Each structure stands twice: as structure tokens, then as C-alpha cells.
Amino acid sequence: MTMIATRAQQVAAMADARARDAFALVALDGMGGSGKSSGRGAAYRRYDWETGTLAPDEIHTVPRSGIAVEGVYTARPELADHYDLLVFVDTPREEAMRRLRARGHGPIGWESRWRLAEEQYVATTRPRERAHLVVAGD
Secondary structure, X not given: XXXXXXXXXXXXXXXXXXXXXXXXXXXXXXXXXXXXXXXXXXXXEEEEOOOOEEEXXXXXXXXXXXXXEEOOOOOOHHHHOOOOEEEEEEOOHHHHHHHHHHHOOOOOOHHHHHHHHHXXXXXXXXXXXXXXXXXXXX
């Protein structure tokens, strides 16, 4: 628990340092299952794994106090200039896969297709190397 709090505090401190008018837009990128999810401000629609679409009429909101955009592909080069801080969560592949399987994500074949797409994204756009901060997600 201490390690997670320390990482979260590290990200929060760096976001505060880069904030403009007490607001920072933060990209939290990393492979699926790496440990990116956090409970800070945003509005989002849940992805429905059964239908393969965003859940209609299901918007979840969290109070604004700086915003973290979390998910694979969030630090894409064409979006990077819009963020105040790019964070990459680096987790061993085996641990990330264990977490994904424990969540029961996706229909048959999802794991191989999704993981290949993620690996292509990381290899071609190199978000880890472009990040302002890299934290361990293990």
C-alpha cells in the first residue's frame, strides 16, 4: 500500500508542479493491466466488453481537481501536446496479463488481438521514452 501511495504522490507532485491555474491535464498510459486506473476527476462512459461499444446513457463523473486521462493510447504523439504531464506505468508483461485475466476482460480472442495492438502502439510511438515520468506498476 505504501508503494502505491508513494507513486500516486509522485505523480500528484509532478502534476502540481506542471499545473496552470491549479489545473493539470495528465495522461496515464501503459499496457492493459499495468495499474493505470486512479480515482481522480473526469467524466467517462464505461466500455461494454460484451457488445464491444461504449455503454449508452451511462456516464460516470468524478469531481474536477485536475484531470487524469487514463488508458492505453492516451499519450499518442498527436495528443501529447495537449497534456501538461505524460506518465507511463511500466509493469512486467506477466503481471499485467495476470491482472487482465483476473478481471475477465473480453470475449475469446480478445487477449491476443488487444495485446498485439498494444505492443504495436508501444513499439511505434514509444510512450515510455516520451513520458515526463515513468512509474513502476508492479
